[in-house]
Amino acid sequence: MKRFIWLTSLVLGGAVLGGCATPPAPYDYTAFQRAKPASLLVMPPLNESPEVKATPGVWSHATRPLAEGGYYVLPVTLVDETLRGNGVLTAAEAQSIPYPKLREVFGADAAVYIKVNRYGTSYKLIDSETRVDVEAKIIDLRDGQLLWSGSAFASSAEQSQQAQGGLVGLLVTALVKQIIGTASDASYQFAGTAQDRLLGAPRFNGVLPGPRSPAHGKPMPAR
Amino acid sequence: MSCCARGVRLAAWAALVVLAGCAQPSKPLYMWESFPRQQYDALLREGVSPLEQIRTMEAHAEKARAAGAELPPGFRAHLGKLHLEVGNAAAARDMWMAEKVAFPEATPYMDHLLKRLDGPVTTESKKNPT
Numbered sequence: 001m002k003r004f005i006w007l008t009s010l011v012l013g014g015a016v017l018g019g020c021a022t023p024p025a026p027y028d029y030t031a032f033q034r035a036k037p038a039s040l041l042v043m044p045p046l047n048e049s050p051e052v053k054a055t056p057g058v059w060s061h062a063t064r065p066l067a068e069g070g071y072y073v074l075p076v077t078l079v080d081e082t083l084r085g086n087g088v089l090t091a092a093e094a095q096s097i098p099y100p101k102l103r104e105v106f107g108a109d110a111a112v113y114i115k116v117n118r119y120g121t122s123y124k125l126i127d128s129e130t131r132v133d134v135e136a137k138i139i140d141l142r143d144g145q146l147l148w149s150g151s152a153f154a155s156s157a158e159q160s161q162q163a164q165g166g167l168v169g170l171l172v173t174a175l176v177k178q179i180i181g182t183a184s185d186a187s188y189q190f191a192g193t194a195q196d197r198l199l200g201a202p203r204f205n206g207v208l209p210g211p212r213s214p215a216h217g218k219p220m221p222a223r
Numbered sequence: 224m225s226c227c228a229r230g231v232r233l234a235a236w237a238a239l240v241v242l243a244g245c246a247q248p249s250k251p252l253y254m255w256e257s258f259p260r261q262q263y264d265a266l267l268r269e270g271v272s273p274l275e276q277i278r279t280m281e282a283h284a285e286k287a288r289a290a291g292a293e294l295p296p297g298f299r300a301h302l303g304k305l306h307l308e309v310g311n312a313a314a315a316r317d318m319w320m321a322e323k324v325a326f327p328e329a330t331p332y333m334d335h336l337l338k339r340l341d342g343p344v345t346t347e348s349k350k351n352p353t
Contacts, residue, residue: 060260071296082335106332
C-alpha cells in the first residue's frame, strides 16, 4: 500500500511538473541585476507585418505588464508626441536614436525595443488564425548594455484546436472568423496576450520584477 | 493504516506545493480599466474626442479614489496631454506635476514637458508664427 502511494505520487508529481515544463536554459541576469532599472521608456515597436495597426496595437499593450511588473513606464502617448515634435515619424527612426540622447530627453534608466514579427488574421483553407508574434530587448540607456531579451506570441489557434460540421462547415467557420477577426480588430486582443507573455514579471526567463513589485529581488520562477 | 493516511497526506501536500509553484500570485498594483484602450485610440489618432476621453478618465480616477486603488503610471500624464489638446494648459500643468508626485521616476521627463509648456514653446511660436 505504502509503495503504491509512493508510486502514485511520483507519477502524479511528474505529470504536474511536465505540465509546467518550458525550455531549459535559464537567462543570465547578471547585467540586469547590476543595472537595477526603475523607469522604462518603451520605444515605438518596429513593424515587420503588413498590418499598419501593429505598432499602436503592440505599443499600447506594453505599459500594463511592465508597470504591474514593478516599473515606472513613461506614458507612450506623450513619448509619441515628443518624438513627432522632433521630426521622428517612424519606429525605425525612433529606434536608431542614440542612447545618450534618449536619456537626456526622457530621463529613463532603460529603453524597451520591441519588434512585431506577425500581426493579423490569415485565412487558410479550413481555418483562419489571428496571431501576434513579438520580440523585445531592454537596453540600459546609461551605458548601452543589453539587460534582457525575449520573445512571445499569442494565437487564436490555441483556443480553437477543434472544429465541427464537416468541410463546408469548416470553410464557413473560417470565413466568418476572418470577417469577425478583421472587423472587431481581434489582433488587438491577441497583442495584449502576447505582450503580457513577453513583458510580464515574474515569468521564467522573463523581465525581472522592478522596484515597485512585491516580487522585486526575490528568486525568479524556476521554470 | 495510520501509515497510509500519512502517506496520502504527504502526497497531497507535495502536489499542492508543486501546483503552487506554477501559480502566479496576482493582486494588481493599479486599477487599469480602459486605460490601455485609451492609449491605443490616442496612438491611432482616430475616433474618440479629447473631451470624451477626459470624461472617461475622470470617471476612472473617481472610481479608483472610491476603491482606494492606485492609478497606473502615465495616467495623469496622458490626462494632462488631453487637457492641453482642449486648450487647458493650467490643468495640463497640474496633471504633470501630479504625475511627478505619484511617480518620482517621472520627474526628468515631466520637467522636460513642463519646460516646453512654459518657456521654449512660446518663444518658438513667437519666432515663427504659423
